[in-house]
Amino acid sequence: xxxxxxxxxxxxxxxxxxxxxxxxxxxxxxxxxxxxxxxxxxxxxxxxxxxxxxxxxxxxxxxxxxxxxxxxxxxxxxxxxxxxxxxxxxxxxxxxxxxxxxxxxxxxxxxxxxxxxxxxxxxxxxxxxxxxxxxxxxxxxxxxxxxxxxxxxxxxxxxxxxxxxxxxxxxxxxxxxxxxxxxxxxxxxxxxxxxxxxxxxxxxxxxxxxxxxxxxxxxxxxxxxxxxxxxxxxxxxxxxxxxxxxxxxxxxxxxxxxxxxxxxxxxxxxxxxxxxxxxxxxxxxxxxxxxxxxxxxxxxxxxxxxxxxxxxxxxxxxxxxxxxxxxxxxxxxxxxxxxxxxxxxxxxxxxxxxxxxxxxxxxxxxxxxxxxxxxxxxxxxxxxxxxxxxxxxxxxxxxxxxxxxxxxxxxxxxxxxxxxxxxxxxxxxxxxxxxxxxxxxxxxxxxxxxxxxxxxxxxxxxxxxxxxxxxxxxxxxxxxxxxxxxxxxxxxxxxxxxxxxxxxxxxxxxxxxxxxxxxxxxxxxxxxxxxxxxxxxxxxxxxxxxxxxxxxxxxxxxxxx
Numbered sequence: 001x002x003x004x005x006x007x008x009x010x011x012x013x014x015x016x017x018x019x020x021x022x023x024x025x026x027x028x029x030x031x032x033x034x035x036x037x038x039x040x041x042x043x044x045x046x047x048x049x050x051x052x053x054x055x056x057x058x059x060x061x062x063x064x065x066x067x068x069x070x071x072x073x074x075x076x077x078x079x080x081x082x083x084x085x086x087x088x089x090x091x092x093x094x095x096x097x098x099x100x101x102x103x104x105x106x107x108x109x110x111x112x113x114x115x116x117x118x119x120x121x122x123x124x125x126x127x128x129x130x131x132x133x134x135x136x137x138x139x140x141x142x143x144x145x146x147x148x149x150x151x152x153x154x155x156x157x158x159x160x161x162x163x164x165x166x167x168x169x170x171x172x173x174x175x176x177x178x179x180x181x182x183x184x185x186x187x188x189x190x191x192x193x194x195x196x197x198x199x200x201x202x203x204x205x206x207x208x209x210x211x212x213x214x215x216x217x218x219x220x221x222x223x224x225x226x227x228x229x230x231x232x233x234x235x236x237x238x239x240x241x242x243x244x245x246x247x248x249x250x251x252x253x254x255x256x257x258x259x260x261x262x263x264x265x266x267x268x269x270x271x272x273x274x275x276x277x278x279x280x281x282x283x284x285x286x287x288x289x290x291x292x293x294x295x296x297x298x299x300x301x302x303x304x305x306x307x308x309x310x311x312x313x314x315x316x317x318x319x320x321x322x323x324x325x326x327x328x329x330x331x332x333x334x335x336x337x338x339x340x341x342x343x344x345x346x347x348x349x350x351x352x353x354x355x356x357x358x359x360x361x362x363x364x365x366x367x368x369x370x371x372x373x374x375x376x377x378x379x380x381x382x383x384x385x386x387x388x389x390x391x392x393x394x395x396x397x398x399x400x401x402x403x404x405x406x407x408x409x410x411x412x413x414x415x416x417x418x419x420x421x422x423x424x425x426x427x428x429x430x431x432x433x434x435x436x437x438x439x440x441x442x443x444x445x446x447x448x449x450x451x452x453x454x455x456x457x458x459x460x461x462x463x464x465x466x467x468x469x470x471x472x473x474x475x476x477x478x479x480x481x482x483x484x485x486x487x488x489x490x491x492x493x494x495x496x497x498x499x500x501x502x503x504x505x506x507x508x509x510x511x512x513x514x515x516x517x518x519x520x521x522x523x524x525x526x527x528x529x530x531x532x533x534x535x536x537x538x539x540x541x542x543x544x545x546x547x548x549x550x551x552x553x554x555x556x557x558x559x560x561x
Contacts, residue, residue: 026055026059032051033050033054037238041260041262045126045129045153046121046125054225056118057115060216065273067108068209071098072279105187122225126142127162130157137245144259152262172222172224175219176215176219185208200359216273218267220268226262227263228262229262232261295314295375298350303354311352317381318346319381321389321409321410322342322385324340325353326339328377331375341406341528342409343408347413356401386406389526392427392522393427393521393523395524396514398435398525398526399435415451415452429463430464430466432468433467434468436470470501471501511541514544514552515552522552523552524557525541527556534558
């Protein structure tokens, strides 16, 4: 339980710091625009809506600065490499990059709603003040554009101007509408259902971030929201002189009889987002450069259950276990890139991926490779949590369906380490769990498991790997066949020595057994699978970790793309 507390404390500290900065920025600028003298006259027209709009704008700039950083995959891979000697807790924070990206996106959506609603109130109040004829301070201030070019405070200069007209014809209004629409499309298309079933929709709409940032940078350049200039405040202090604007006559000689002058709030968004945009541009340039390097497909294998295996070579390509790449097939689309975990080992002279039929793009790719070998572009590799597997004395690997792919790489690498009698291998025991809905999914992985069984038996380390295969979907014919051959040495479903288990794992029992077998070990739990399974494993890690630092601890790690 101790490691769980440390990890969650650190994650909570990062989250609290982010929320704290947001709260500080909002509070500070809300009070600033609600109390500062230079916006005395602006508040006379707009009221507290000015502070709501400006405070939310500052927080929008801050979160827009952060939103790109978690998806700079080369930066994350670099940090993961440089943090290889850091504490495990620090490295694990990099695995939460997509979670943080989503949190920042939700914050942007919330702040955009606040900012938009506040400005709708502002426009309505600008319009009402322009049409007022009662001689009130807002009415007088709204007519000051007639006195000179630097004296206008209300951007609406005509009684015929409507709120809709300002929203769709001014730079701030039009860019605000475009930014909001782009953000709505990006957020709604990034739901789990859309990403899983209509990845192309998610992929293309997410590139509206280009529109978002372009609109954000130019949103404030027109300077429609204005405040009194410093020089004018020195000459006609607003608290002392405001009453003279509504009561003075033409012969007024008092110092306050001079009209106040106003200036625009300078655009600041570009200052916040310039550095991350430049960083992201370099990230994209690096990706494009790597993608243009020639990829040679050396072998194509069609496994059962329509799983396509591609073995490839690329000059200068170096990988670690558990990493992933992005793949593009120009024959299908020039723009679509899809992530796939590498199933090869670093010791092999090629790199491979296994592609399961899941959507239009993968279906077209599999169909094309059955006819010819098209040109393939590859970007990566990029780091994941599975890179740390050999840092643990004991590892529990959990794969669901095609989620077994990162562990194929790990198990292959272990096979090579046994071949080479690698004495530096820190890991002493691996527990491997594979959950599949149908028997066909087991087929392509059987050869690797059979080779590992044989090699470890020959090396006198048959107990190094314990694997358990779970079939979560079956029919009566499979059950009858298993019952008929129950006493045979080899499993009738997979042909392996370990029998296939029908149903789902009882994780409390599995964790309790591992904890009992390794009472003083640090156990790394690695998952590539659905979120529901992740919650179960997290809970088990928490429950079975000891508070005593000398006893067993479970560290949870999950693949995130």
